[in-house]
Amino acid sequence: MSKRPNNESINRDDVEALILGHFEGNLDPDQEQQLAAAISTSTESKTLFLSHMRMEGRLRSLGYDGFLSAENAQASGGQEVGEIVAPSIQIGSKHPSQPATSSLRIKRPKHLPRSRFWVAYSSVAACCMLIALVSWGLWPSPVNADSILRKAQLAASELIDRTYRITTSRSDDQTRTRELMMSLGGGGRFVIKPAGGAYVMGHDGSDFWVTQRNGPVWVTSDFPNIGSKLGSKIPERRLLELVTSPDEPLSLGISELLSLIERQYDMELVESETVKEYRIRATTKSNRANYPAAIDLWSDVESGVVLRIKARFANGRQRQFELIETAKLSETWYHYSEHAPGKEIERIHTTN
Amino acid sequence: MxxxxxxxxxxxxxxxxxxxxxxxxxxxxxxxxxxxxxxxxxxxxxxxxxxxxxxxxxxxxxxxxxxxxxxxxxxxxxxxxDQTEVMTVNSESAALKECLNSLPTDKRRLVALRYESGASFTSISSQLDSTPSAIQRALSRVRKLLHGCIQKKLRLAEEGS
Structure with missing residues (x-):
């Protein structure tokens, strides 16, 4: 597979070669970067990757369940694939006189065919037994920072409305703080309002929208690009840039922050002030300046829900999330119509 | 998966x-x-x-x-x-099975060795008296072939409806 500069656009065949290389596990870091760029900037490349990904998954599932060996193959009544769409493929042989597949025997699968549901049910049964043991005090509770983070992630992924207060303070003046209210509904849905209420922005699960007091509602499905499109139109552009920037993982929500901790931080369980809360301290492994140097996280022992997060950056600035309320919001809360009734709608179209 | x-x-x-x-x-x-x-x-x-x-x-x-x-x-x-419709996903799945069944025996066996037995390129190459890189290239071509076959079947089905 040939290499090319990262900034050079690549055609469909090149992208497909990268995709195939990825699934074979033989891309180098530069090629992985090229593939990532292709998927994130081109809808066609993303679609191609996803269809290859689904095929790869099916092949592995069929193989895992033992449906690929010759004895399971149905007799082919039609044309061969090779004849339909491509020239026949020859497997290179070290001895041309000997047919490459003449002595081929299919080994038994590493894993015996089995039903996923059977495995899942038996796993659930095993979990239930384990839970019973724990509840009877016959088994030590395996609480650690990893398990607490996992529980918090599962809680954050629930489609339950939670409202957090976000407080930010600058590095040069800790007394000057800024407050925002953020509702999170799971599935990527959110609404953010600054304390002054100068504007509101949100995501209803399919469209991202933003509006200010005296203006229309801008709506787009292209979330990452809205920052650059609207940057000059709204006064609070800094926050908009933060929310839409992939380099500012702390601005959007609890889920993203937990994912960041999982990938980029070392964690330790530290003593909490109360038995109702767990506390984790996370210290960054990354040297990226926009990542907080340290994050303290408190979660509810029972539900795993994140109660508070305090993030401290190397330059002294701080950001804090505090759970204010868990209450069901109206069905339309994450839709702009709830926050900007009667306003003109401007749909923003961005291109890949 | x-x-x-x-x-x-x-x-x-x-x-x-x-x-x-x-x-x-x-x-x-x-x-x-x-x-x-x-x-x-x-x-x-x-x-x-x-x-x-x-x-x-x-x-x-x-x-x-x-x-x-x-x-x-x-x-x-x-x-x-990914918002791919369930119907499309099911059609792809059915098309893959048809495409697999239409594969020539040698290619089908190659797929089985790789995906069912979990054999490495080296292991497959020793069984097929070939080289690991030749096996890797052959498998890559089979994948591309299968993908093309699926897309073609989906296109034909769409045109036919």
Whole structure:
């Protein structure tokens, strides 16, 4: 597979070669970067990757369940694939006189065919037994920072409305703080309002929208690009840039922050002030300046829900999330119509 | 499974994550809480289970060649945002089976060795009296062939309806 500069656009065949290389596990870091760029900037490349990904998954599932060996193959009544769409493929042989597949025997699968549901049910049964043991005090509770983070992630992924207060303070003046209210509904849905209420922005699960007091509602499905499109139109552009920037993982929500901790931080369980809360301290492994140097996280022992997060950056600035309320919001809360009734709608179209 | 393999490149680990995610999803089914977008929620469960497993694997083996974080993120976003219709997914699945059944025997066996027996390129090459790189190239061509065959069948079905 040939290499090319990262900034050079690549055609469909090149992208497909990268995709195939990825699934074979033989891309180098530069090629992985090229593939990532292709998927994130081109809808066609993303679609191609996803269809290859689904095929790869099916092949592995069929193989895992033992449906690929010759004895399971149905007799082919039609044309061969090779004849339909491509020239026949020859497997290179070290001895041309000997047919490459003449002595081929299919080994038994590493894993015996089995039903996923059977495995899942038996796993659930095993979990239930384990839970019973724990509840009877016959088994030590395996609480650690990893398990607490996992529980918090599962809680954050629930489609339950939670409202957090976000407080930010600058590095040069800790007394000057800024407050925002953020509702999170799971599935990527959110609404953010600054304390002054100068504007509101949100995501209803399919469209991202933003509006200010005296203006229309801008709506787009292209979330990452809205920052650059609207940057000059709204006064609070800094926050908009933060929310839409992939380099500012702390601005959007609890889920993203937990994912960041999982990938980029070392964690330790530290003593909490109360038995109702767990506390984790996370210290960054990354040297990226926009990542907080340290994050303290408190979660509810029972539900795993994140109660508070305090993030401290190397330059002294701080950001804090505090759970204010868990209450069901109206069905339309994450839709702009709830926050900007009667306003003109401007749909923003961005291109890949 | 495709997503899991795309970010782990490890069949056994993918299967383990899949089973763990299935357990979480099934546990949720028994609860009274209403999940409004079950598909999105289940995908998120899979992604989280995967990231957790990858992190554990990283700790266990510092020498495993892992997918770059950037690519992992891009693939995860694509997976979470994928809105492909269930009907299309089912059609692809049926088309793949037809395409597999139409594969010449040697290519079918190559696929079986790789995906069913989990054989390495080196192992397959010794069984087929070939070289690992020739096997790798051949498998790559078979994958491309199968993908093209699926797309062609879907196109024909669409034109026919």
């Amino acid at each position: 495709g997503y899991l393999y795309a970010i782990t490149r490890d069949t056994d680990l993918s299967e383990e994550i899949y089973q763990n995610a299935a357990v979480v999803v099934m546990e949720q089914v028994g609860k009274t809480e209403i999940i409004r977008d079950f598909r999105a929620w289940a995908k998120e469960v899979v992604r989280r289970q995967a990231f957790h497993a990858i992190r554990k694997r990283e700790k266990a083996s510092k020498f495993t060649r892992i997918v770059s974080p950037e690519l992992m993120d891009v693939v995860s976003v694509a997976f979470l945002e």
